[in-house]
Structure formats: C-alpha cells, structure tokens
Amino acid sequence: MTTATTGGPATRAVGTPHVRLEGRDKVTGAARYAADHPADGLAHGWIVPSTVARGRVRSLDDASALKMPGVLAVLHHGNASRLTEDFVGTFGPDATTQVFQHDRVPYLGWPVACVVAETPEQAREAAETLAVTYATEPHDVDFRPGHPGAYTPEEMAVGPACTEKGDVEAELAASDVVVDAHYSTAEEHHSPMEPHAAMARWDDGRLEVVDSTQGAYATARDLALLFGLDPASVHLRSEHVGGGFGCKAQVRPHLILAVMATTLLGRPVRVVLTRAQMFTLIGHRSPTAQRVRLGAGADGRLRALEHTALSATSTVREFIEPSAQYGRSMYDADGHRTVHSVVRLDVPTPTYMRAPGEAPGSFALECALDELAERCGLDPIALRARNEPAVGPVSGLPFAGRRLLDCFAEGARRFGWDGRDPRPGVRRDGRWLVGTGTAAATFFTGARPSTAAVTAHADGTFTARIAAADIGTGARTALTQLAADALEVTPGRVRVLIADSDFGDAWLAGGSMGTRSWGWAITLAARELRERLALGEDIPPDGLTVRSDTEQAVNSLAAYERHAYGAQFAEVAVDPGSGEIRVRRMLGVFAAGRIVNPLTARSQLTGGMIWGLSMALHEEAVRDTATGGLVNTDLAGYHIAAHADVPAVEADWIDDPDPDDPVGIKGIGEIGGVGSAAAIVNAVWHATGVRHRDLPIRPDRVVLMPRP
Amino acid sequence: MTASTSGVITLHVNGEPHTLTVDHRTTLLDALRERLGLTGTKKGCDQGQCGACTVLLDGRRAVACLQLAVAAEDRAITTIEGVADGGRLHPVQQAFIELDGYQCGYCTPGQICSALGVLDEHAAGWPSAVTADVRPEAGPPALTDDEIRERMSGNLCRCGAYTAIVRAVAQAAKVVSA
Ligand code: FES
Numbered sequence: 095m096t097t098a099t100t101g102g103p104a105t106r107a108v109g110t111p112h113v114r115l116e117g118r119d120k121v122t123g124a125a126r127y128a129a130d131h132p133a134d135g136l137a138h139g140w141i142v143p144s145t146v147a148r149g150r151v152r153s154l155d156d157a158s159a160l161k162m163p164g165v166l167a168v169l170h171h172g173n174a175s176r177l178t179e180d181f182v183g184t185f186g187p188d189a190t191t192q193v194f195q196h197d198r199v200p201y202l203g204w205p206v207a208c209v210v211a212e213t214p215e216q217a218r219e220a221a222e223t224l225a226v227t228y229a230t231e232p233h234d235v236d237f238r239p240g241h242p243g244a245y246t247p248e249e250m251a252v253g254p255a256c257t258e259k260g261d262v263e264a265e266l267a268a269s270d271v272v273v274d275a276h277y278s279t280a281e282e283h284h285s286p287m288e289p290h291a292a293m294a295r296w297d298d299g300r301l302e303v304v305d306s307t308q309g310a311y312a313t314a315r316d317l318a319l320l321f322g323l324d325p326a327s328v329h330l331r332s333e334h335v336g337g338g339f340g341c342k343a344q345v346r347p348h349l350i351l352a353v354m355a356t357t358l359l360g361r362p363v364r365v366v367l368t369r370a371q372m373f374t375l376i377g378h379r380s381p382t383a384q385r386v387r388l389g390a391g392a393d394g395r396l397r398a399l400e401h402t403a404l405s406a407t408s409t410v411r412e413f414i415e416p417s418a419q420y421g422r423s424m425y426d427a428d429g430h431r432t433v434h435s436v437v438r439l440d441v442p443t444p445t446y447m448r449a450p451g452e453a454p455g456s457f458a459l460e461c462a463l464d465e466l467a468e469r470c471g472l473d474p475i476a477l478r479a480r481n482e483p484a485v486g487p488v489s490g491l492p493f494a495g496r497r498l499l500d501c502f503a504e505g506a507r508r509f510g511w512d513g514r515d516p517r518p519g520v521r522r523d524g525r526w527l528v529g530t531g532t533a534a535a536t537f538f539t540g541a542r543p544s545t546a547a548v549t550a551h552a553d554g555t556f557t558a559r560i561a562a563a564d565i566g567t568g569a570r571t572a573l574t575q576l577a578a579d580a581l582e583v584t585p586g587r588v589r590v591l592i593a594d595s596d597f598g599d600a601w602l603a604g605g606s607m608g609t610r611s612w613g614w615a616i617t618l619a620a621r622e623l624r625e626r627l628a629l630g631e632d633i634p635p636d637g638l639t640v641r642s643d644t645e646q647a648v649n650s651l652a653a654y655e656r657h658a659y660g661a662q663f664a665e666v667a668v669d670p671g672s673g674e675i676r677v678r679r680m681l682g683v684f685a686a687g688r689i690v691n692p693l694t695a696r697s698q699l700t701g702g703m704i705w706g707l708s709m710a711l712h713e714e715a716v717r718d719t720a721t722g723g724l725v726n727t728d729l730a731g732y733h734i735a736a737h738a739d740v741p742a743v744e745a746d747w748i749d750d751p752d753p754d755d756p757v758g759i760k761g762i763g764e765i766g767g768v769g770s771a772a773a774i775v776n777a778v779w780h781a782t783g784v785r786h787r788d789l790p791i792r793p794d795r796v797v798l799m800p801r802p
Numbered sequence: 803m804t805a806s807t808s809g810v811i812t813l814h815v816n817g818e819p820h821t822l823t824v825d826h827r828t829t830l831l832d833a834l835r836e837r838l839g840l841t842g843t844k845k846g847c848d849q850g851q852c853g854a855c856t857v858l859l860d861g862r863r864a865v866a867c868l869q870l871a872v873a874a875e876d877r878a879i880t881t882i883e884g885v886a887d888g889g890r891l892h893p894v895q896q897a898f899i900e901l902d903g904y905q906c907g908y909c910t911p912g913q914i915c916s917a918l919g920v921l922d923e924h925a926a927g928w929p930s931a932v933t934a935d936v937r938p939e940a941g942p943p944a945l946t947d948d949e950i951r952e953r954m955s956g957n958l959c960r961c962g963a964y965t966a967i968v969r970a971v972a973q974a975a976k977v978v979s980a
C-alpha cells in the first residue's frame with residue numbers, strides 16, 4: 095500500500111450511520127431483482143424435478159408436451175447441449191452443474207427436464223404434466239450416527255478434516271470433571287426470500303445474463319467455463335439480490351437452463367426456481383451429529399477437548415459441514431482433537447450456509463462448556479475467562495487481537511448478568527419457567543484478492559467500479575463511505591457501481607469477506623487517485639481512472655489468527671406444559687474490527703442472531719426415508735422465525751482496532767449466527783433444568799424430556 | 803390461448819385502469835409483474851406462505867399469488883408502486899429507510915403494504931391474537947411492539963430485519979396518527 099497516506103486524515107464517512115443508497119428504490123418497488131427485468135420476446139422455462147430418489151430416466155414424453163399450447167422446447171438429457179464435463183469452478187470440482195448431461199437421478203428433485211414456453215402458465219402446465227418414467231434403484235437417505243458409509247477425508251474445502259495434538263484419552267482420564275455429550279442439528283435451508291432467477295439472451299455475440307448471484311464475476315467466469323465460452327463473451331449482472339446466505343454463490347441449474355434455452359431458441363429466456371425447488375437445487379446445510387468430550391481440572395481449566403462431527407453429502411459432490419472447526423481457534427487443551435466425517439447419501443448436495451460449521455459447531459461446543467461450568471460450579475463467563483488461549487490452539491500463531499472477554503464484560507453489564515442465580519428451574523412467571531444463557535462467538539477474518547477501478551470526473555465527482563454484490567449487507571453503501579474517505583470527499587460525490595462482471599475479478603459476497611476484500615481494493619485505488627490529483631494531474635475528458643488489484647497485498651498478509659469475537663446472551667421463557675419456548679430478549683456484543691456503517695452493521699448482526707434463534711427453535715427439514723424426499727418443501731412446513739417469534743434483539747460492538755491490519759474491517763455477516771443458538775439452549779436449561787442437545791427444540795421435545 | 807381459456811379483464815391498479823387479455827390461470831401477482839410491468843410486488847413462494855406479494859385490495863391486505871387476476875376485476879388494487887404520493891414517500895416508506903427496516907429488500911414491498919393494512923386495521927379497532935381485551939367497548943388496543951409483531955407475522959423476512967421493521971411501523975404509526 096502507499097505510504098504517503100497511512101495515518102492520513104481523520105475518517106468522516108466511515109463509522110457514521112448512513113441510510114442505504116438504494117433505499118428509495120427498495121421501498122418504492124423500483125429496485126429490480128433478477129426476475130424483474132423485462133425483455134421483448136421473453137420465453138419462460140420451468141424445471142421438471144425427478145420424483146424418485148435414485149435411478150435412471152427411462153422415458154420422457156416430450157412429444158406430447160411439445161404439442162401443448164405455447165410450448166417452444168423441452169430440454170432434457172437426450173437433447174441438451176454438452177457442458178464441460180470435469181468442470182472446476184470457483185469452489186472446486188462441481189458435478190452438480192452437469193444438468194441434462196446424463197440420465198442418472200442422484201436424488202429426488204434432480205432436474206430431468208425443462209419446458210420452455212411463451213408464458214409461465216403454459217410452461218408450468220406442460221412441466222407438471224410431462225410424463226417421465228424411471229428405472230428406480232434402492233436409495234439411502236437415512237442420516238444417522240454410526241452410518242456404515244461414514245468416512246473421514248484428508249481435506250475439507252476449508253482445511254484439514256482432522257487436527258490432533260497431545261493425548262486426549264490420557265488427559266480425559268486425568269481430569270477431575272468430564273463432559274461427554276452428543277448433539278444433533280437438523281437439515282437447514284437457506285431460504286432467501288428471493289428464489290433464484292436468471293434471464294439470458296444473446297446480443298451481438300455476447301451472452302447477456304441477469305442472475306441472482308452473490309458474485310457477478312465468479313459466476314460469469316464459471317458459466318463461461320461450463321459452456322466452453324470465451325470469458326469476455328459473457329456479461330453478467332446482479333444489481334439487486336434478495337438474500338443469498340451462501341446458496342447464490344455458485345452456478346445453479348436455473349442459470350444453466352436459461353443459457354441452454356436461449357442458445358437453442360435465439361430469444362431471451364428466464365428461468366425461476368419455485369419455492370419447492372429451492373429445497374433441492376441450491377444446496378442446504380447438512381444435518382449434523384456431533385460429540386463433544388471435555389475434560390477439566392476442578393478449577394475449570396481444560397485438559398482435554400475433543401469435537402467430532404458427522405455430516406451428510408450427496409453422491410454427486412463432497413461437501414463437509416466443518417462443525418468441529420470452531421474449537422480450533424477458540425479453546426486450548428493439552429489433549430486437543432477435532433475430527434470430521436461424512437457420509438454419502440442419495441440427497442441433494444449441501445453447501446456453505448451462513449456461518450458454515452461455526453453455526454452448528456458453536457452450538458455443540460458452547461453448550462458443552464455450559465455443562466462443564468455447571469459441573470465445576472463456575473459461572474459460564476468465568477469458565478471461558480479461565481480458558482483464554484495465549485496463541486492459536488492448533489496453529490500456534492499469535493492472535494491479531496482477541497477481545498472476547500471484553501465482549502463478555504460489556505455484554506454482562508448491559509444484559510444484567512451479574513448476580514444471576516445459577517440454579518436451573520427455579521424462576522417462575524405464571525405458566526412460564528424463565529432462564530438466561532450465554533455463549534461465545536467467533537468468525538475468522540479473511541480476505542480475497544479483488545480488483546477495483548476509481549475514476550475522477552472533471553465535475554468533481556467520482557465513480558468506483560467493482561464486481562461486488564449487495565445481497566442485503568449494505569455493501570453498496572459501505573463501499574461508498576470507504577471510497578469517500580479514501581478520496582477525502584463527501585459520500586455524495588462518489589458513485590459506486592457494483593454487481594457487473596465487466597468490472598473485473600472480485601471476491602464474492604461470502605465468508606464474511608466481501609466488504610473487507612472489496613473495501614481494500616476500493617481504498618487502494620481511491621488513495622492513489624487522490625494522491626495523483628493532489629500532485630496536480632489533469633483529468634482528461636473521459637476521466638482519470640486508477641485501477642487496483644489486491645492480490646499481492648492479500649497474499650502477503652502476515653500469518654496471524656485473525657477473527658472477530660462476540661458474546662451472546664438470551665433470556666427465554668418455557669412453558670413445560672405446552673412445550674412452547676419464547677425468547678424474551680437477546681443481546682450480542684461483538685468485537686468486529688472497524689464498523690463502516692453502524693446503521694446497516696446493526697441490521698446484519700441482529701439478522702444473524704435471529705438465524706441463531708431460528709436454528710435453535712424452528713428450522714428442520716424433514717426427510718421421508720420411504721420416498722427419499724423432504725416432506726416440508728415450503729415456508730409453512732419449513733418454519734423460519736417470523737415477526738412474532740422475534741423479541742427485542744440488540745446487537746452492539748466494542749472498539750476493536752488493529753493498527754497492523756491494512757484494512758481494519760472484519761466481516762459481520764456471519765458472526766451474529768454463531769453462539770446465538772447455544773445462548774438460547776443454555777437459557778432453556780437455566781429455565782427448566784433440562785439439557786436439550788438436539789435442535790430444533792420443538793415443543794414435543796420439551797414436553798417429552800423429563801424435568802429433573 | 804383460446805377464448806375458452808382466456809378473457810379480457812380490466813384491472814384498476816394504483817388508480818389506473820388496465821385492460822388486458824389474460825390466461826384464466828394467471829394469478830394477480832403474475833398479471834401485475836409479467837403483464838403490467840409492475841415488478842415491485844415480489845414472488846417469494848407463489849403459495850400464500852411468505853407475504854412478499856402482499857398488495858391492498860380495496861384497502862385490505864391480500865396475497866396476490868393466491869388471487870386469480872380474473873377475480874380481481876373491479877377491485878381497487880394498490881401495489882408498492884402506488885404507495886408514495888408522487889415523489890413524496892409515505893411515512894412507512896420513510897421509516898423503513900431511516901430505521902433500516904430491511905436488508906436485501908426483497909420482502910420489503912410486502913412488508914410495507916402489509917404495514918399499511920395493519921395501520922388501517924388497527925385504526926378501525928380490529929383486535930389481533932395478542933389483544934388482551936377484545937370486547938368491542940374496550941376500544942382499539944395500543945399498537946405495542948407485540949401487536950405489530952403479531953399483525954405483521956404473515957410477512958417473512960429471511961434477512962431477519964424484524965426488529966427494525968417493528969420500529970419502523972411503530973414510528974410510522976405515530977406520524978400517520980399525528
Ligand atoms: S408469494 Fe405470495 S405469499 Fe409468498
């Protein structure tokens with residue numbers, strides 16, 4: 095980075111609340127999402143999902159469908175264009191892209207055909223009446239601990255599958271107190287409110303695409319690779335995206351089929367997933383079966399920590415929910431082991447879902463610590479204070495700041511934690527039993543190379559271009575604030591354009607790395623531009639543009655344990671008669687680097703905390719072992735927290751400066767969903783005296799679990 | 803489309819009549835979005851479970867995905883595009899911007915239309931499931947946060963913007979009734 099500006103002027107826009115720049119468009123309905131773009135001659139595609147869980151397509155009566163009114167084409171494995179077979183995309187090899195490339199059915203809901211018609215009604219009717227027969231094979235969708243097919247791979251996408259140091263068994267044997275508990279979490283679905291949609295058309299030799307994606311550049315690049323196209327001939331935009339949470343980070347069937355269909359028909363085609371298809375075609379979070387063994391001295395100091403996690407993947411692609419990763423940077427012990435295993439089932443392929451690994455993993459480990467605190471007669475916060483590691487427990491690297499205990503101190507003060515009666519099951523409020531709980535949170539602070547361009551115009555305004563995505567994070571606004579400060583102008587003079595693959599390579603909105611990675615690139619370009627202007631450089635009529643590429647800077651970041659931290663608190667009321675659980679309030683206090691826009695940051699953090707609530711109490715996709723499909727592929731059966739489920743949820747933060755970090759921004763998109771479920775579950779124990787170790791805590795689970 | 807599967811209808815949307823030929827199967831939601839270009843009303847589920855497609859029919863909340871277009875003739879339809887008064891935003895819209903009552907914005911048109919319905923229903927004295935005293939003589943209940951949450955529960959928000967939405971509706975209620 096340039097030295098002339100380090101320690102430069104006091105920031106002005108960053109740190110000041112700023113309403114979303116696209117706010118007016120969003121509240122008036124003017125903001126266009128992927129399915130909202132009109133086109134002359136638009137045709138509509140409707141996907142036909144398989145109705146069996148395993149087998150082959152034997153026959154498909156496209157001739158009858160083609161005779162139906164308005165039907166233009168029926169795409170299927172017998173006639174679809176060929177795709178790159180060994181496709182390796184942004185997230186590695188991905189055979190889920192091989193739509194209509196073979197007749198195999200790997201799970202119930204796999205696309206077997208796509209009907210394209212003049213109107214959505216015509217496409218839907220033809221799709222729903224399309225006769226498909228299958229040669230079925232026996233399927234196995236039964237996820238359970240001890241499944242004979244479970245295996246432990248070498249590597250996961252995010253690191254080694256196993257880590258081990260010391261002798262866990264010996265340390266457990268020498269411990270005064272041992273907690274050995276099994277935890278499970280349910281299959282969860284991202285369920286963004288906007289179903290995936292794409293519109294594609296060829297225009298003068300260029301493929302013009304609008305897609306709901308978390309990364310315009312990455313998706314365009316992957317799409318080009320998949321179709322064997324020159325990357326420069328693919329232009330993809332995603333101006334507004336109705337939520338992503340990880341399920342819009344890859345090329346998905348709707349996009350592939352829109353491109354296939356427009357290429358075949360020579361007219362624009364839009365394909366939108368139905369809500370039911372959102373449960374099969376875009377990834378999900380695998381159910382997990384976890385075991386945590388903790389051994390400690392009577393003083394609560396950990397001697398042994400073992401976390402094992404089993405998840406499921408499909409037969410198409412291996413994806414491992416990295417739940418046991420959480421303890422690798424969080425807590426130390428002389429005997430320390432984390433192990434992931436996975437089993438291939440005839441189910442759709444899971445993927446990254448908001449706080450992948452950390453969400454289910456923090457539930458298990460933070461609940462186990464609560465049990466340990468109880469056994470040791472320690473306050474849960476005191477137990478965590480006693481186990482603060484000096485360096486990364488597995489990596490041995492120093493921490494680039496770790497303000498976990500400060501989060502707990504501030505949170506405890508605001509929540510009114512001090513003086514809490516630790517005894518469970520003793521507070522009554524009418525029919526309710528009331529309790530409070532807490533848990534820690536962490537999320538790693540990463541960065542990925544990105545490029546940006548910032549242009550100075552002769553009229554004193556500036557335009558920044560970066561293939562960032564604003565999926566609700568407030569990135570558009572945050573990047574404007576960052577650019578304004580780097581340029582030392584007011585945000586009103588800066589226009590930030592995003593979500594266009596023509597703007598060049600940039601990381602996608604994922605891994606809580608978006609604003610950090612993009613902000614870095616924007617800041618570098620803006621600073622250089624300001625310096626050149628300060629030196630008197632002229633602005634030509636088409637503007638003076640500076641480009642940045644952070645690849646080198648990102649790759650030369652010093653090796654540290656870099657994380658955001660948080661302390662989660664919850665108060666719940668449980669009706670032991672009906673099994674109903676009401677969360678009364680939640681508080682999260684975070685140390686998450688420099689907060690660019692307090693207004694939108696608070697929204698992101700509380701949103702994440704509400705995900706924790708929803709995971710703890712509501713979300714559960716239920717698979718029918720007989721058919722192999724889910725029984726609740728809709729938003730009535732798959733309940734996500736609604737208004738009435740969500741109490742006062744407060745998020746706040748403490749200062750978390752890191753003068754050695756070139757950006758100072760940490761991600762906040764995911765940490766809100768870490769530890770929040772555990773805080774609620776721990777509060778349910780405090781209310782009732784019952785340890786719930788299976789999520790969600792449904793009313794029947796409350797009623798059926800005997801109180802001590 | 804043949805005469806037996808389609809018909810000519812007139813929809814009154816945001817004060818404007820639109821005459822169009824529709825497939826009888828067309829939902830009001832698809833008619834608005836695909837035929838009239840009013841894409842502000844969103845499709846989250848297409849089966850009445852998310853509230854993203856909420857519009858006002860004769861001033862009352864309705865999910866446009868569960869309504870056939872042919873059945874919406876002669877109703878006064880208000881969509882998100884008709885909520886602002888020309889360039890002047892409605893207090894509910896203003897409050898959503900100021901208090902950040904959204905994130906991705908996809909549920910927002912439905913939340914806002916629903917909030918308009920809530921304010922009217924409340925002003926008309928309608929009780930909700932959390933209203934403690936439902937006797938007619940008790941009068942309209944105070945529009946507490948719990949009342950707002952209950953009445954807005956048909957509108958899902960996966961981003962989890964609920965706390966800010968409730969604040970926005972409460973603030974707008976004060977402005978509207980002032
Ligand atoms: S789209 Fe109508 S309720 Fe979901």
Ligand code: FES
Pocket residue numbers: 287336337566903904905906907908909910958959960961962963
């Ligand atoms: S703002 Fe994204 S769903 Fe509500």
